[in-house]
Every structure is written in structure tokens, then in C-alpha cells.
Amino acid sequence: MTAVVERFYDVVIVGSGAGGGTVAQALAPLVRDGHRVLVLEQGPRFDDDEFTGRELDMAGALYADGGGFLTAQGTMTLAFAHAYGGSTLVYTGTSLTAPEHVIRSWGVPGLDHADLLRRSQRYLTENNVHLLPAEEINDNNRLFVEGGARAGYRVEQFPVNVKGCRGSSLCNLGCPNQAKQGTNRVQLPRAERDGVEIVTRAEVLRVEADRTLAVRVAAKPDGGKGRPSEWAPGDYRLRAGIVVCAGGVMGTTSLLLRSRLPLPRAVGARFTCHPALILVAEHSGPITNDVGHPKSYFVDRGAEQRFVLETCMYFPFTTAKALSGFGPDHTRVMRAFPRLQMILVLACDAATPGNRITVDGAGRPVAHYHFTEETVAGLVEGTRAAARIFFAAGAVRVHAPFADPPLIEARDAEQLTDRIAARHFNEGKVAISAAHLMGGCAMGAGAESVTDGWGRVHGLPWLRVADASLFPDSLEINPYVTIMALADRVAEAIRVDAPTLLG
Amino acid sequence: MSVLAAVQPSFRAIAATVVPEAGTLDAGGWMELERIVEQALAPRPRRLQRQLVTLIRAIEWLPLLRYGRRFTRLDPRRRARVLEVLQNSPLLLLRRGFWGLRTLALMGYYARPAAAASIGYRADPRGWAARR
Incomplete structure (x- = not known):
């Protein structure tokens, strides 16, 4: 039996999509200050020539359950990706900022629309957002x-x-021309250049109260797509000063639910998805x-x-x-x-009490959704x-x-x-799917929330959330820009708190 | 290990009812269709695989009660009627089960490059350059 490898990092970011990629880039200055920052991504890192545009080939490689992840009721499929860049590999790159009335209705103390808009604008520029001619x-x-x-x-x-879009129409299967400016093209490479370490095929099994993470690095399957992991396959135990959960709604929420932590009871609640x-x-x-x-x-x-x-x-x-x-x-x-x-x-859709994320006996996410x-x-x-x-x-x-x-x-x-x-x-006759998964670790104050308006988990200042699971309700538009804006806020709070938490 | 092997004739009859063109596939075409379905089923839990086989067996034998014949012995119109009953069942469990089976048949047929080409699907990684 192989021994568990132990390592220490100041900041561990779980997930590399719109949230994790943004936090990774925004925390790169900590590396220059001598801190160690690590991103763990469950999916693989793909080479450019692996995006074939073939439907089953790419859906199987990129999406959880090949894009056929079913709700517990079996009446809707949920689409989310596991890859270096997360779901930013499979969106169409549509870039909208959060509607003012939605942010106001969320009622998150300290979160105002003007702040989100300012942060969003930075990423719209950074990601070359424009109107096609x-x-x-x-x-x-x-x-x-x-x-x-x-x-x-x-x-x-x-x-x-997009940058250099050739019009393949294959965005949802991963752009074969690397035109989409997801975190895999912009934020993650920059973070790596600045010294942030990224390890793919690394699944976080649990986060413990002593700030350790149980991590399993998988081997590349025979004949599978993607590069092997940067680390040798096996089990790792990572000690961290700060843990940032950015594995998407299903990843983050299920990770917290299977971790033995004194968490707010609202974890898993307020799941919405734009059916x-x-x-x-x-x-x-x-x-x-x-x-x-x-x-x-x-x-x-x-x-x-x-x-x-x-x-x-x-x-x-x-x-x-x-x-x-x-x-x-x-x-x-x-x-x-x-x-x-x-x-x-x-x-x-609106957040309702019955719609929530739970985990099964093996700790895998289960989405409960009633229309x-x-x-x-x-x-x-x-x-x-x-x-x-x-x-x-x-x-x-x-x-x-x-x-x-x-x-x-x-x-x-x-x-x-x-x-x-x-x-x-x-239900069960009409094909309904959802790709805008939101909620599960809602921001806010009080018993219905999991974090404050800066992504700090209530009662656990070293644990942060930085993805769409923060949304306390439906965003009513395509969410990635808002995820990046919120992740930017989370990173700012981490930089402020770092001297206290990291010493 | 094959999930469909034990119910192959019934699965083929169902698939050819869902996608009538599947009835014209040659042996190679059916092999490709079934390989796609088997690949989709392989990572799924054994419990789900068993449920699927049970559903296919039920579809094969239940028509005996109404038509006095098994599904594979029915004409296309009656086969379609059997599947419509499942699709419109008041029981969510049956509707879900049929939806899953229908999805597999559609996947097996339309995920084949030959089928994509036959319906005129022409997406190409080269995008506009491939059309001009």
C-alpha cells in the first residue's frame, strides 16, 4: 500500500473554472510574497488538438456523466464540466453582467450592484468581450x-x-480553435506564470476541521483524453492556511457536505438552475x-x-x-x-425549500429538483x-x-x-436540461446563508467559497461573468485576511 | 461486460421503433450503434444497468397481455403503440424508464458519423472556412 503524501500550501483553491481560475490569478501576488498557492482540478488538462468537435467523444471527455447527470427525480439533466478551466471550456462565451434588480433582490449585506459591475468590467476587458460583426x-x-x-x-x-473565432459552432464541445477566452486560456496560464501551482485529475475527498484536505490524484485512463496529472497518482494529505472552494455548485456543495466540519445548516439549500x-x-x-x-x-x-x-x-x-x-x-x-x-x-426559477443538493452514501452530489x-x-x-x-x-x-x-x-x-x-x-416525457447551476452555499446573513458577502463561511474564517454556489437565488442571465466578479471579491477578502490567517 | 447481450433482439426492435431508419442498418451499423450504447452504460451503476435490462424484458413480454404476442413479434404500428403507452404512463417511474431507453436508442443511432452526415449535419472545426 502506498503511503499518503503530505504537503503544505498557504492557499488551496479547489476548482479551476470561472471562480477558481479568477481566484488563482487574483491571489498570484501572494506567491510573490513568498506564499504557496495551489489549484486542484478534478478534470484533466487537454491539449489543443484534442478538441475534435465530435459529439460523444467530447461530451464524454468534458462533462460529468457525459452531460447526462440526472437529478434525483430523473426528470432533468445537468451539464457541468470537469477540466482545466472547468465549465468555461464548454460555455458559448456569452458575457452578460448581473441585472441590478437581481442583485438588489438577493439582499446580501455589503454586496452592491455597482461593485459587481466594476469588477465584471475588468473581466470583460481581460477576456476580450465584444459584439461579433x-x-x-x-x-x-x-x-x-x-x-x-x-x-x-x-x-x-x-x-x-472570443478571439479568432472561426465559427465552428462547436463551443459546447470545447472550442477546437481555442477562440473562447475561458479561464483555461486567460486566468489560469497567467496564474501559473506567476507561480501558482495547478494539479489536474486531483479530487478533493474531504476538508477537515484542522485545515487539511484529503486528495486523490487519478491516473490517466488508457486511451483517455487529456494529459496525465502533474502529480503521481495516489492519495495526498494537504495542510492549508486557507481553503477556497470553487468546484462549481455540485463540486463545492458536495465537498462541504461530505466534510466533517461545523457548517451552517443551509449548505445544499437554494439550488436553482434555469431549466x-x-x-x-x-x-x-x-x-x-x-x-x-x-x-x-x-x-x-x-x-x-x-x-x-x-x-x-x-x-x-x-x-x-x-x-x-x-x-x-x-x-x-x-x-x-x-x-x-x-x-x-x-x-x-426561484429558490424553493425542496430544491437542494445533498450527497449519497459515497459522498457524490445528488440534485433534488421539483418544477x-x-x-x-x-x-x-x-x-x-x-x-x-x-x-x-x-x-x-x-x-x-x-x-x-x-x-x-x-x-x-x-x-x-x-x-x-x-x-x-x-415530467419524464419532456427533455429538460440545465447548465446554469446556482446556489447550495448561499451568501447572506442569518440561518439561510452559508457565507457572508465576501465568501467567508460562517464560523470558519479560513474556509471560503468562490463560485456560483454563492448565488442565493437565480441570476436570470448567463452566470460566468458574475461568478468571476464574486470570485474577485472573495480573493480581495483573502488578501486582506491573509496576514491574520497565514501569519 | 455487455449489458445488452441478453436482450439484444428486444433492444433492436425498440431502437428500430424509436428510430425507424435503424431497421435498415446492416450488421456493422448495428454493431456500431450497440457499441455506443454499451460505452454509455459501462460507467453507470450496476443497479441502473439491471433496471434497464428489466425494462427491456418487460417491454418484450407485456404485449402478450394485450396483443397475445411478444414485442419482437408485433408489427411496427403495435410496437409504437406499446412504447406510447410507456411514454404517456401516469407513473413517473415508467415515463423515466422509457425516456432513458429512448435516449440510448437515439444516442446509438445519431451519434454515429454516418447518421450525422445522412441528416445533413456539417459542423466542422474549420467553421466558415469549410463552407466557403
């Missing part, structure tokens, strides 16, 4: 703009964080859809109707799974692939709006999972309110 917009996005305007919706363009439906519509002729940036425009009705629409483009299996039913009708839609327009409908009437209403209203946009853009038929039968012909476009209705929502 018109000549790079494909038909799938152009039709959304035109249809949205005709249907009376305010369509906005997503700023995106999403992929809608497709068929046009009479081919459109450019599987080339070009896939997600360039959106309609935000979050504040008014609890939904957001985004352009999207998915891959054959993902699209097939998103369609309702099976058999010849299903096949007919799939065979129309070159003529398909797609819209993603996201519901702005409230309000969430279903958001999906229904969003589906109706998307159908209006599709038809206004000239679609001949729309596939709406909340209609029975799901295919709606253009001649029936006046009946959308009746055809698309909550009565057709049948």
Missing part, C-alpha cells in the same frame, strides 16, 4: 433577430469572449445553422415573465434527445436538420414566445414539447396560446 452572424441567429423584431420582442446581441428547453423550427429552405457562433442573440423577459430566450445550435444526438416522441415524426424533423432554426428557452408552477409557467410562456418568433421568421412548422402533438404548422400559428400549455408538461 454582422458578417459573422449565421442565418440561425439572423432569423431570430428578424422574427423577434416582427413578433414585437426586444432582441439584444450577446457580447462574447431549459431546446425548441426547433423547420424552414422551407436550408439555412446556415451548424456554422458560425451559435449563440449571438437573446430576448430577456426574466423580470416580466420569468423566461429568457437565446439562440442556440446543438448536435445531432442532443437535438434528437430534445425532440419529443419518437418514430416517423421525430425522424422527419431530424432529416430537416439543414433547415432547422433553434431557440433555447430558459426559465428563471414549481412558476417555473413551468416560465417555460410555457417562453415556448409560446419562441414559437411566435419562429413563425414570424418564416418557419413552416415548430416543434414545441409543451404541445400535444408537438408539431405545430404555420397555419395554426394563431392558436399558440391554446396549443402550448402547462397541461402538456409531463
Whole structure:
């Protein structure tokens, strides 16, 4: 039996995504002051030529359970990545700042919107966020703009964080051209250059009250993608002055729940995720859809109707799974692939008592999620709006999972309110997925929170949280910029507290 | 170890009902489809694998009660009817089970490069440069 290797670091950051990558870069100055800073990432580090764009190949390599991580109820899949760069490898790079009304509604003492905006702006600049020029917009996005305007919706363009985008449309499978400016391209390399150590394939099993971490470094599987770990495979025991949990909602929350720590009872609560439906519509002729940036425009009705629409483009299996039913009708839609327009409908769900993260007997995360009437209403209203946009853009038929039968012909476009209705929502029949996981270690004050507004876990000043698990409720927009802004705050507080905590 | 081997004829009949084109696959095509499904099942818990096999067996034998024939002996219309009953079942457990099985069949069929090409999917890492 191999002995456990013991090591000491001043700061250990668990996770390397939008939160962990930001903290790693922001704490690099501590290295110059003689402190040792380590990032532990559960996933591997990929070489540039490993991003093939092949659906199952990349989904299996990047996502937890290949992207098919099921909720405990088995009625929704959750998408989150394990890799150097975390989920920033698999997002589309859409870069929005937190809405003012959302931050105000969170009511976190000391957290104000202006501060988040200022920090967000720094990362928008750092990550080369800009609007794509018109000549790079494909038909799938152009039709959304035109249809949205005709249907009376305010369509906005997503700023995106790309540099040298070639329009592969494969963002969600990891950019094959390294154009997306995720933490794997920007913050982590800078942190490493400044002396921060990053170890991949390193899973943190537990954090103990004496500030030690039990870590297991995995060997690279035969034939698997990614580089081997920087450390030899085996078990490690790390002593740390400060521990920063930034492993994402599932990673951070499950780590805290399986650690034997005197934690606030609210750990695991306030889980939200923007449940999403992929809608497709068929046009009479081919459109450019599987080339070009896939997600360039959106309609935000979050504040008014609890939904957001985004352009999207998915891959054959993902699209097939998103369609309702099976058999010849299903096949007919799939065979129309070159003529398909797609819209993603996201519901702005709210934190509710039953929706939470727990762990199973082996300490693995379990997401409990029940669809409230309000969430279903958001999906229904969003589906109706998307159908209006599709038809206004000239679609001949729309596939709406909340209609029975799901295919709606253009001649029936006046009946959308009746055809698309909550009565057709049948859990386990409609394919719903979520990629904006939020909550589990909510910021705030009082019994419903886990940390203060600077990510300090109540009662454990050496333990910090710096990812989307801090969100006390739904953000109502794509979350990565806000995660970076919050992580920047967490890092600032660590720098302030470092003399006390590290000596 | 193969999960599907014990129920292969039933699985193929279900897959060909979910994706009718699967019925036209040659031996190599079926091997590829089943390899994809087996790879997806391999890391899943044994309990889940057993549940899947049980569901496939149930789908094979339950039509005896209504049609007097096993699933694999039914015509395509009746096969579709059996699966529709599961898909619309008032029991979440059955709907979930069918959803999982349907997902595997769709994965096995559409994740094959040949199927992606046949529906006109042309995404290419070279992006616009591959089209112009």
C-alpha cells in the first residue's frame, strides 16, 4: 500500500473554472510574497488538438456523466464540466453582467450592484468581450433577430469572449480553435506564470476541521483524453492556511457536505438552475445553422415573465434527445436538420425549500429538483414566445414539447396560446436540461446563508467559497461573468485576511 | 461486460421503433450503434444497468397481455403503440424508464458519423472556412 503524501500550501483553491481560475490569478501576488498557492482540478488538462468537435467523444471527455447527470427525480439533466478551466471550456462565451434588480433582490449585506459591475468590467476587458460583426452572424441567429423584431420582442446581441473565432459552432464541445477566452486560456496560464501551482485529475475527498484536505490524484485512463496529472497518482494529505472552494455548485456543495466540519445548516439549500428547453423550427429552405457562433442573440423577459430566450445550435444526438416522441415524426424533423432554426428557452426559477443538493452514501452530489408552477409557467410562456418568433421568421412548422402533438404548422400559428400549455408538461416525457447551476452555499446573513458577502463561511474564517454556489437565488442571465466578479471579491477578502490567517 | 447481450433482439426492435431508419442498418451499423450504447452504460451503476435490462424484458413480454404476442413479434404500428403507452404512463417511474431507453436508442443511432452526415449535419472545426 502506498503511503499518503503530505504537503503544505498557504492557499488551496479547489476548482479551476470561472471562480477558481479568477481566484488563482487574483491571489498570484501572494506567491510573490513568498506564499504557496495551489489549484486542484478534478478534470484533466487537454491539449489543443484534442478538441475534435465530435459529439460523444467530447461530451464524454468534458462533462460529468457525459452531460447526462440526472437529478434525483430523473426528470432533468445537468451539464457541468470537469477540466482545466472547468465549465468555461464548454460555455458559448456569452458575457452578460448581473441585472441590478437581481442583485438588489438577493439582499446580501455589503454586496452592491455597482461593485459587481466594476469588477465584471475588468473581466470583460481581460477576456476580450465584444459584439461579433454582422458578417459573422449565421442565418440561425439572423432569423431570430428578424422574427423577434416582427413578433414585437426586444432582441439584444450577446457580447462574447472570443478571439479568432472561426465559427465552428462547436463551443459546447470545447472550442477546437481555442477562440473562447475561458479561464483555461486567460486566468489560469497567467496564474501559473506567476507561480501558482495547478494539479489536474486531483479530487478533493474531504476538508477537515484542522485545515487539511484529503486528495486523490487519478491516473490517466488508457486511451483517455487529456494529459496525465502533474502529480503521481495516489492519495495526498494537504495542510492549508486557507481553503477556497470553487468546484462549481455540485463540486463545492458536495465537498462541504461530505466534510466533517461545523457548517451552517443551509449548505445544499437554494439550488436553482434555469431549466431549459431546446425548441426547433423547420424552414422551407436550408439555412446556415451548424456554422458560425451559435449563440449571438437573446430576448430577456426574466423580470416580466420569468423566461429568457437565446439562440442556440446543438448536435445531432442532443437535438434528437430534445425532440419529443419518437418514430416517423421525430425522424422527419431530424432529416430537416439543414433547415432547422433553434431557440433555447430558459426559465428563471426561484429558490424553493425542496430544491437542494445533498450527497449519497459515497459522498457524490445528488440534485433534488421539483418544477414549481412558476417555473413551468416560465417555460410555457417562453415556448409560446419562441414559437411566435419562429413563425414570424418564416418557419413552416415548430416543434414545441409543451404541445400535444408537438408539431405545430404555420397555419395554426394563431392558436399558440391554446396549443402550448402547462397541461402538456409531463415530467419524464419532456427533455429538460440545465447548465446554469446556482446556489447550495448561499451568501447572506442569518440561518439561510452559508457565507457572508465576501465568501467567508460562517464560523470558519479560513474556509471560503468562490463560485456560483454563492448565488442565493437565480441570476436570470448567463452566470460566468458574475461568478468571476464574486470570485474577485472573495480573493480581495483573502488578501486582506491573509496576514491574520497565514501569519 | 455487455449489458445488452441478453436482450439484444428486444433492444433492436425498440431502437428500430424509436428510430425507424435503424431497421435498415446492416450488421456493422448495428454493431456500431450497440457499441455506443454499451460505452454509455459501462460507467453507470450496476443497479441502473439491471433496471434497464428489466425494462427491456418487460417491454418484450407485456404485449402478450394485450396483443397475445411478444414485442419482437408485433408489427411496427403495435410496437409504437406499446412504447406510447410507456411514454404517456401516469407513473413517473415508467415515463423515466422509457425516456432513458429512448435516449440510448437515439444516442446509438445519431451519434454515429454516418447518421450525422445522412441528416445533413456539417459542423466542422474549420467553421466558415469549410463552407466557403
